Amino acid sequence: MFTLQDIPSSEEIDQLAARYPDANPRAIETMLRLLRVGSDVMNLGESHFADLGISTGRFTILMLLNRKYKDGVSPSELAEGGGVSRATVTGLLDNLERDELVKREHASNDRRSIIIKITDKGLAFLDSILPTHFRRVAWLTSSLSDQEKTTLITLLGKIAQQIEQIENIPKT
Amino acid sequence: MFTLQDIPSSEEIDQLAARYPDANPRAIETMLRLLRVGSDVMNLGESHFADLGISTGRFTILMLLNRKYKDGVSPSELAEGGGVSRATVTGLLDNLERDELVKREHASNDRRSIIIKITDKGLAFLDSILPTHFRRVAWLTSSLSDQEKTTLITLLGKIAQQIEQIENIPKT
DNA sequence: ACATAATAGTTAGGAGGCTAACTTAATCTA
DNA sequence: TAGATTAAGTTAGCCTCCTAACTATTATGT
Numbered sequence: 001m002f003t004l005q006d007i008p009s010s011e012e013i014d015q016l017a018a019r020y021p022d023a024n025p026r027a028i029e030t031m032l033r034l035l036r037v038g039s040d041v042m043n044l045g046e047s048h049f050a051d052l053g054i055s056t057g058r059f060t061i062l063m064l065l066n067r068k069y070k071d072g073v074s075p076s077e078l079a080e081g082g083g084v085s086r087a088t089v090t091g092l093l094d095n096l097e098r099d100e101l102v103k104r105e106h107a108s109n110d111r112r113s114i115i116i117k118i119t120d121k122g123l124a125f126l127d128s129i130l131p132t133h134f135r136r137v138a139w140l141t142s143s144l145s146d147q148e149k150t151t152l153i154t155l156l157g158k159i160a161q162q163i164e165q166i167e168n169i170p171k172t
Numbered sequence: 173m174f175t176l177q178d179i180p181s182s183e184e185i186d187q188l189a190a191r192y193p194d195a196n197p198r199a200i201e202t203m204l205r206l207l208r209v210g211s212d213v214m215n216l217g218e219s220h221f222a223d224l225g226i227s228t229g230r231f232t233i234l235m236l237l238n239r240k241y242k243d244g245v246s247p248s249e250l251a252e253g254g255g256v257s258r259a260t261v262t263g264l265l266d267n268l269e270r271d272e273l274v275k276r277e278h279a280s281n282d283r284r285s286i287i288i289k290i291t292d293k294g295l296a297f298l299d300s301i302l303p304t305h306f307r308r309v310a311w312l313t314s315s316l317s318d319q320e321k322t323t324l325i326t327l328l329g330k331i332a333q334q335i336e337q338i339e340n341i342p343k344t
Numbered sequence: 345a346c347a348t349a350a351t352a353g354t355t356a357g358g359a360g361g362c363t364a365a366c367t368t369a370a371t372c373t374a
Numbered sequence: 375t376a377g378a379t380t381a382a383g384t385t386a387g388c389c390t391c392c393t394a395a396c397t398a399t400t401a402t403g404t
Contacts, residue, residue, distance in 0.1 A: 005255035023306035027313040038210020057174040083177035134195035141199040284352040
């Protein structure tokens with residue numbers, strides 16, 4: 001993920017934005033900081049997972065399987081749930097299966113599809129890493145009050161709504 | 173970037189977190205939403221830049237060169253400014269130079285280093301895409317008041333501080 | 345001053361995403 | 375019900391990032 005390391009000062013942003021009539025300096029600053037914090041959190045997770053011998057993708061698959069799919073789920077659903085392509089899921093499952101954290105089974109009703117289940121080893125692995133993982137997640141927001149967390153979620157939601165409506169952006 | 177598509181409901185998060193003493197359900201929800209919005213914004217940018225024939229990385233390099241480095245800057249500084257490895261910068265510069273948006277020159281004082289300058293074609297390219305780019309950025313935060321933008325930046329800053337101090341996280 | 349360290353850029357190889365195309369199986373439709 | 379379309383999973387090949395190692399040059403420390 002490629003994100004600006006030193007976010008320009010408000011003055012620099014003002015100066016740049018002045019050259020473009022539709023630019024909004026505060027909008028630029030807001031998005032730069034959002035991207036920066038988002039990618040920092042992401043990288044923090046990646047490197048922590050790497051220490052544990054997995055990747056963010058593999059962790060997400062395991063969490064999806066653990067969460068509401070204890071009876072097994074198809075790779076397609078995992079792809080949809082993780083917001084990733086089916087091809088990517090195939091690769092993740094190859095690795096997870098090699099490590100015996102997950103197993104592939106034939107589906108009984110549809111001979112095209114397979115059913116993915118988390119193994120006992122996979123569940124034990126999750127149980128071994130989740131306490132620390134959740135402690136780290138809690139740490140990241142530990143300087144925010146509950147009220148502030150709610151506010152942050154609300155403001156992020158407003159941006160999410162704009163993303164959904166990006167096609168409606170005025171042309172000029 | 174691999175981020176949960178459907179963020180679990182508060183109830184589901186509560187249920188999961190109940191099994192781990194140090195887990196904070198609101199923290200989990202906050203971080204999931206931050207990651208989700210961050211990656212959506214990132215993907216939106218990636219696909220827009222792809223339509224324009226560049227990548228986020230190449231765009232960032234051009235913006236760094238345009239911003240305060242009109243007299244040229246070394247690849248190392250670009251790597252630092254973009255928060256990316258020198259090896260990655262080498263590849264980005266190869267592509268940018270091939271498209272004549274950037275040129276490599278020998279440094280006069282240090283024969284190890286080279287100086288990167290944005291070309292007139294590169295400047296013209298930026299001028300052709302920035303109005304639309306900034307309009308899209310403004311759109312994303314257009315449902316937030318200035319006060320809300322400030323609040324969001326403040327809250328993100330608090331998370332950034334926790335990231336910096338991740339090593340100080342209590343062990344138990 | 346000269347051996348050792350550090351620095352700049354590149355290259356090689358790997359990881360984790362992606363799309364497009366392929367195989368097999370199920371479903372629709374005329 | 376035969377033929378076409380759709381769907382599931384995989385494979386192949388690309389992109390962009392990474393780290394580690396290499397070459398060439400500069401800086402340092404005794």
